[in-house]
Amino acid sequence: xxxxxxDSRLALAxxxxxxxxxxxxxxxxxxxxxxxxxxxxxxxLKALEEQGLGPTRSLLLVGPPGVGKTMSARWIASLLNRxxxxxxxxxVMSSYLGKTGSNIRSVLEYAKSVESVLLLDEFxxxxxxxxxxxxxxxxKRLVNVLLQEVDDWPSTSLLIAATNHGDxxxxxxxxxxDDVLQFSAPSADEREASLRALFDDSDKGLISWIPxxxxxxxGRSFSDITRTVNWVxxxxxxxxxxxxxxxxxxxxxxxxxxxxxxxxxxxxxxxxAGYSDRRISEIVGISRDTIRKARAHGANSAAVx
Numbered sequence: 001x002x003x004x005x006x007d008s009r010l011a012l013a014x015x016x017x018x019x020x021x022x023x024x025x026x027x028x029x030x031x032x033x034x035x036x037x038x039x040x041x042x043x044x045l046k047a048l049e050e051q052g053l054g055p056t057r058s059l060l061l062v063g064p065p066g067v068g069k070t071m072s073a074r075w076i077a078s079l080l081n082r083x084x085x086x087x088x089x090x091x092v093m094s095s096y097l098g099k100t101g102s103n104i105r106s107v108l109e110y111a112k113s114v115e116s117v118l119l120l121d122e123f124x125x126x127x128x129x130x131x132x133x134x135x136x137x138x139x140k141r142l143v144n145v146l147l148q149e150v151d152d153w154p155s156t157s158l159l160i161a162a163t164n165h166g167d168x169x170x171x172x173x174x175x176x177x178d179d180v181l182q183f184s185a186p187s188a189d190e191r192e193a194s195l196r197a198l199f200d201d202s203d204k205g206l207i208s209w210i211p212x213x214x215x216x217x218x219g220r221s222f223s224d225i226t227r228t229v230n231w232v233x234x235x236x237x238x239x240x241x242x243x244x245x246x247x248x249x250x251x252x253x254x255x256x257x258x259x260x261x262x263x264x265x266x267x268x269x270x271x272x273a274g275y276s277d278r279r280i281s282e283i284v285g286i287s288r289d290t291i292r293k294a295r296a297h298g299a300n301s302a303a304v305x
Contacts, residue, residue: 002085003106007099013107014086016074025071026193026222031181035072038158038179039079056178058150058159060123062166063183066221069162070121072181076160077117085111090122100126101142108149116157120146123161124168143170150176186222188214194222198229205244205273206232212265216251216258244273248283256285267291 002011027035041048041055048054059076061069077084087107092100104126111118126142147170153159161177163169174180186194191214199206217225228250235246248255248270255266263284270280277288 003110012103016084024075025068026190054155057153057155058177060177060180061162065164066223067183068222069183073119073160083116085116086119088121090125118159120161123163124165185219194225203243205242252283
C-alpha cells in the first residue's frame, strides 16, 4: 500500500494503474523517440546486459508548465505497463522538515519495493541549489538524500523527476540523472496537431479556424490550449450556440489585439460563418468599409484567376 502520513492519515503519493494513464502526448519527434527507447530498453534487458549496459533508471523532465511533462510520465508508465506513483514534493513539504524527510523516504522505499514508475513532481521545491543561503541545514540534507537516491535507484523501477524551473536545481542534480529531457512550448506543427486532436466531428465549424489559432496562440502551452478549447465546447453546449459563437465569446478581445493581417483573416472566417459586416467590425476592430473592400478585392482576384 502507498505510505500514509502519520498525523493526517492521508496517502503521501498518488497511485495510478496502467489502464488509467491516458494516451500518447503530442511531442516533438526527438522527445518521442527518446521516451520510446526508455520503454524499449526494458524489453531488451538481456541484450543490454551482454554489452555491460543497464536500462535507463532515472529521467529529469525540464520545461515550463503545461508542455507535457506529467503526460509524458504517464505515457511512459503506460508503455511499461507499470503503475505510476506520483509524489508532489510541493505539497509534501512540511514546516517540520524532519517529518518531510521521513515522508519522502517512505515513498521512495515503497516505490523501490515494487516494479513501478515514480514521478517526483515539482522537484525544484526541494532539490534546490545547495549553496542557496536561504535554505536551512535540514533541507540541504534532504537534497543530499535525493542525490544519493538517484544514484542508487534500482533498475527494476524508473524514477522520473519533473521541474518547471531547471535553473533552481542544484547543478549536481543534472549530472545524476541517466537522461534529461527538455520540454518547450509547442511549435506551430504541434499546436496544429493538438487542435486537430481536440476538435471532433461536432466541431466542424472550428476546423477552418485552426491555421489562425495556430498563429495567434504562439507560445501557449498544450494545457492552455486544451483548457481554452474545452471552455469553448462547454460554452457552445450550455448556451446552445455554435462553436464559432462560443469561440468568439472566448477570444473576441484577443482578436482585436492581433496584427492587421490576422484580424483580416479572422474577418474572412467570420464572414464565412455568416456574421454581418457590422458584427465582424465590432469583433475584430476593422471598419466595415475595409471589410467590404477586402471582399471586393477577393472577388476580383478570384475572377481574374
